[in-house]
Amino acid sequence: MKAAKNWIGEAEKNIQNQTFNSSVISSYLAMFHSARSILFKDGVREKSHFCIARYLEEKYAKPGSLEQKWIDLLDYYRDLRHERPIQHKFFH
Secondary structure (H helix, E strand, O other), X not given: OHHHHHHHHHHHHHHHOOOXXXXXXXXXXXXXXXXXXXXXXXXXXXXXXXXXXXXXXXXHHOOOOXXXXXXXXXXXXXXXXXXXXXXXXXXX
């Protein structure tokens, strides 16, 4: 969670500086590290960005303890960070 908090701070700085591509990447990394901390809590160590989302989907979303929209957002930002330049509706 410490890494996630650090990345949230970076995302906020990037938004203030209008470096939106960096903000998207920082925001994604905050989500990624938050998600990864849930796996650590469960005793699971996974580095694959895709697999972390799938684990959360199976273990938490399907049983109903996590809304699917959060996993969808994680997937969306994972895909978005690979686009160059990032064209996102929030930045227009």
